[in-house]
Amino acid sequence: MSQPLLEARKVSKRYGRVHALQGADFTVHPGEVVALIGDNGAGKSTLVKTLSGSTAPDGGEILVDGTPVRLTGPLDARRHGVETVYQDLALAQDLDAAANLHLGRELHRPGLLGRLGVLDNAAMRRSAVAAFAELGVDLRDVTVPVAALSGGQRQSVAVARAVAFAGRVIFMDEPTAALGVVQRGRVLETIRRVRDRGISVVLISHNMPEVLSVADRVEVLRLGRRVAVLDAAATSVEELVGAMTGALDPAQDPALDPEPAPGTDGAA
Template structure:
């Protein structure tokens, strides 16, 4: 097997008496869609926050290209080409959709005005329109505040931001949870296009049919540990649910 792009080994994270992760493992290869699934409380979101630099583990290792790394924060992960769409979206509600797309990466005007801190709002809005069109998202105006958008539209803004800037890997934590059927389809198509560009996608989802429709592999967490890993084309919803719940004694490609 090639060296994984991203790997977690024996990761532990406790919040007081709650063991969110208890020796968790995870592997993502370059250029694949790998789904991370598990029941509520399995530790999926905590593991993603550790892998994306938002939370520090209590123990264990995170490796990029086979080399142990200590991510100092989300900006450190971004500098390494890792982008994340969290469940809470991490948007600035008082800013417009275009400004949220470039949050922390603002474009400045050329020359003296740029050096004085004047933003190139026209360029950001133009790029935002293109990014949203790629996702099939229709906004009445990219200049309106995110607070005035629907839940599905806000989700789409967060997904578009990650897709626009990822160079190596994107974490998508329940990216279709608040979307309608048509927008879900657009997001799944976008995941495939991102994968085809050689960028790894880590998909966290409770929607098993969506997982099997788009993922190359599926890794299963239960009670803070990886309990199984499947090739998506060779498994089923029943097998995935059995691995998640512990209902099956023998779990296919058990980890």
């Protein structure tokens, strides 16, 4: 397989007494949709935060193109082409959809002597309308404050924002959780389009049929560790659920354990 674009190796993270990540591994290859699944509290969002620079891991390594990196913040991750749609959406509620789309990357009119001029709102609106149209996002007015949009529309704005600026990989932490059937289908379609542009997508979802319909690979996290890597075309909802809950974990069922029991390993 190709050289991984992004990798977590044995990443750990504690929140006080909670050991959210306990040596978690994770791999993203170029141009794939990889689903990151696991039960509530398995550490998915925490892992995404460490890979997108918004939380520093306590241990382990993060590699970009095979080279260890230390991500000092979301802007640093962005320099490596990593964008994130967080589970707890980070949109500016008082700004409109067009301004949110350009948050942190505002367009300016050229100023005197090459200096940055005033914000070019018209250009931002035009580019926002184009970006939403390209993603099939149905937003009648890009100048309404985001606070006045529905949850699903806000979610669409956040997804569009990440897509518009992602260089190499987009993390989407439960992007469809708040959406109705139609909007959900659109987000999945967006994920496929993004992948077709050669950008990798990491999808976190609790919806197993959705995972199987859009992902190329599935990595399963349980209790802060990766416990399975599955080819989406060759697995089933039952197998995914089994891996998430530990029902298929050999360590929990000695009858399935191919390893000899401790003390019987034949060491002389």
